[in-house]
Amino acid sequence: MTTATLQASLGYSSLTGPRPRNEDFCGAVTPEGPELDSKGILAVVADGVGGHANGREASEYTVRGLLSDYYATPDTWAVNKALDTVISALNRWLVSHAARTRETAGMATTLTAIVLRGRRYYLAHVGDSRIYRLRAGKLEQLSTDHVWEHPELKNVLSRAVGLDAHLSVDYADGELEAGDVFALMSDGVWGQLGDRKIADILCAESDPQDAAARLAMSAEDSGSQDNCTALVMRIDALPADKLRDNIARLHRLPLPPKLKLGQTLDGLTVEAVLHESIATLLYRVRDSHGHARVLKTLRPEHDDAESAAALAHEEWLARRVNDAYFPQVIAHPERSHLYYLMSWHDGATLKARLDNGHRFGSGEIADLGERILKGVAGLHRLSIVHRDIKPDNLHLDAEGRLRILDLGVAASDAQVEGQKFGEINNPGTPTYMAPELYGPKTIAANEQTDLYAVGVTLYELLTRKYPYGEIEPFQNPKFGDPVPPTRYRPDTPEWLEAVLLKAVARDPKARFETAEEFLLALERGARRPLAVPRRSPLMERDPQMGLKLLALGSVVINILLVYLLMVR
Template sequence: MSQPLSVSIGQATNKGVKEINQDAIGHCIPEEPLLSTKGIVLAMADGISSSKVSQIASSTAVASFLDDYYCTSDAWAVKTSAEKVIKSINYWLYAQTRNSPYRFERDKGYVATFSALVLKSNTAHLFHSGDTRIFRLLGNQLEQLTKDHRRVVSAEVNYLTRALGIEPVLEIDYHSETIEKGDVFIIATDGVYEFISHQQILSCIVDSETLDIAAQQIITQAISAGSDDNLSIQIVRIEHLPNYQLSELQQHITLLPLPPRLTPRMQFDGYEILREIYISSRSHVFLALDSESGQTVVIKTPSTELRNNRQYLESFMLEEWIAKRLNNPHVAKAIEPTRKRNFLYLVSEYIDGITLTQWMTDNPKPTINQVRKIIEQTAKGLQAFHRQEMIHQDLRPNNIMIDCNNVVKIIDFGSTFIAGVTDIKNEEAVRGTMRYSAPEYFLGEVGSSRSDIYALAVITYQMLSGRFPYHAEIAQVRSLSAQRRLIYKSLINDDIEFPIWIDDTLRKALNVEPLKRYEELSEFVHDLHHPNKAFISRSSRPLIERDPVMFWQGISLILLLIIVIQLAV
């Protein structure tokens, strides 16, 4: 039986003469099956010295990469997985700067260089942005494998041309190297390689008992040589390689095969299929039992009609990554695989409960407190998306589950937009379900967190009234001027006795113009619980909004009286 990939790793980091260490390093050697499917990861980030927050950027970049990379689909190649994760991290850092006091001074924002080395099977995958460097030991020489993204203007003036957090879209260098037993790779920041020679690095590696000792000695020598920056180094040596398998190469460039047609009582990839949950044009969902653990799970397979649509399959596998990134009690969880997956499918937790659609059928006239509890939990789940710069885009009652303990969970992430990852050019004009889609989608605009707030407000309105806030024709309105002429149907009537400020809250959340809605979910939830002073200070609602029929009847009566008076005169 082939032995798995094994390595030795040594690393060290030091703040040097600086007050704080703005470097970050990390690595992960996972257990099987992740060792075979995802490989071993080393990552390093170097925050820029002009920024007081770049240490947050560097530590976030390394920690997020180590976490999120292992959450990506087993069906993705290393390049696909790592690039999607890095782009997501980049956009998150860029957004932090944009929303901070440093929005106009990027050199003081959340910016960091980044380099990662992924060792999988017989291949080293290199990802790089900035001026950290990756070297390979060849004989008695160090070969630099990365190119510095730094422009030198003079001896005193130079600046980074590329790094995490500078721009919303990141171009990252990637290439791969075939590895052999005994190969040594080194990742180092400029505080190290600018102050110590290649020969000194080699001597420390060769003469030291362990790679950790070698890393510490290299740091010490660089400090003694006058290094005026933070110093970090990682050294990895390949101790054993697995047998070279052609199937592993093929998995790099092709997706896993689609599963066969699943039926009840069928044994499939270590699961027993129990029953069909639903079949749609985009996916097939089944209840299954893990034969190994005895856990009841949900298996989702791609639609057979779209099996040749590469873009659809990529989007399908993104769902698993999204679920793994969102560790929130109000979001359905992905199930971590305990064995190698042989087909393309998703596994998530089984939620023993009902959809919100069914709940509304069972509770046609809920109390305001019942509605508040469900909406508040849903909002907490949505907040987990928004914190990761993601928009759900398909929030509707069928995608909200209420379990047997009355815990609300958001499901189905097939339409989720991920900033920095989702290709806007390939986005569908309208994502999600028409009745719950925000008006901006019908204009061909990209959605935002306010679009999710709109969908949540529609659900709130529907739960309270059994109706929708606008006529179904809203989906056919294709201009902003026409949308502005749409009339919001007040929640308040003779059959509903909610406070008028609840209607004001929904009116704001359901505004056809995104910028006039709530900016944060927490604001919307707060106003559902507490009367907003801006609302209760208003006078009573105009009659035309409270009762349009009565309003026009009154106008007609006034006009009739004017005519009668004119005739009498």
């Protein structure tokens, strides 16, 4: 019978051997509950570079640092991104530390790590420690040794943590199967035993601790001249499905019926219907303590697995965005239907303010832009792309605080397993979608396309127009040069116009790369204005028209030449 959580057994052994000290280090973290679901089990083996001072310190620092800092990264990050961020930071520290004194020069270590999460494994590897997988009695080496290929240098590392400021780490991932055995080991073990002996031991020893101890002792007894470290993990059980436990739990909840004013659901009384879309419903409700909340659920006709998973994924993301620029998810233990609660804030969206006739001044635009970008930057640090930034999704409360609404189509690195949100098409509102999201070479929405949407939003708030005109759904638009804001608002400062034109440039390379860069341009304002070309060359604006004019010019020149020849 399958279980709802991942279960794995682990064992390790590290022997000094004939060396004066053990420069190997290994460790593992086996969390429980939500952390097991979001981060998984992490195991690491490192071998301090022999012949150098502080090899042991390098391996221990790297293993301990990875084991602690990996679990401190946001849940929304992909596993490989979390591993790479932490390993890169550890490498920078080792390189810096090794350069301080002659005694620490050359301080470096190999690193081989595995994360088991859900029904997949993720590997990170640099150096000549190895990771093997035994599946159905067949042993497979999953890592590649980073040593020089020259015969005289075959035992010299070409890559290691701390060896170079520019570290290149190998990453890989794959599906888990119950009964898989993973063995991480230093070269003192695999170099002495060989693959056949390693396979024999892993097949013979069912207990991971016994297997790890036998690998290390067999290598030592066979005459290994190095430290001998082995860490063995066996997959005992896999989750029942590929969805996170909380996603699966919400999916099993029934959808509420369409609610009317005054109706009560799970102790929540409906006070107003805030919004109805094709798929979702938003209500303002009041709980038993008198607090106003926003309840978001699906329309009754959208009672399907994909819609339920999307709503549950949205709640999962919203819970992890603990930022003043976003509504906060409110826990409600009495929940017996598929919905989630958010904090309620009096006020209105920026779109509603536009519709009510408010005229935004340049100073307001700059101030709003800074606040929007601070919120967007917080999302991007969590590797979340909003994908639908627009005035409808930007809210100013009664006290003037800005909040970014609606993560309904947001995407993150750590997508729900089994779901592929936005991989084929890009959700969002066409007018605010960047040019590269259209056409045959469409890319997936990313952080930079969010910034484009911020630029269009600020442009609209200032001018009540759009830089390329309004784009209708299913339209295949063509993008020339954006219309300068001064066409509609002659009072726009030159520096602000330059910022907005850069934000909505047709070419992604001409735009801001990060929210921080965009924010800095607004903060500097007129003190350090940007230099942005107001008009691009014809061949960039319309390549086909440019080619037609070039062909026409060629024809005219040829006719002229023929005429000149004839008159002679």
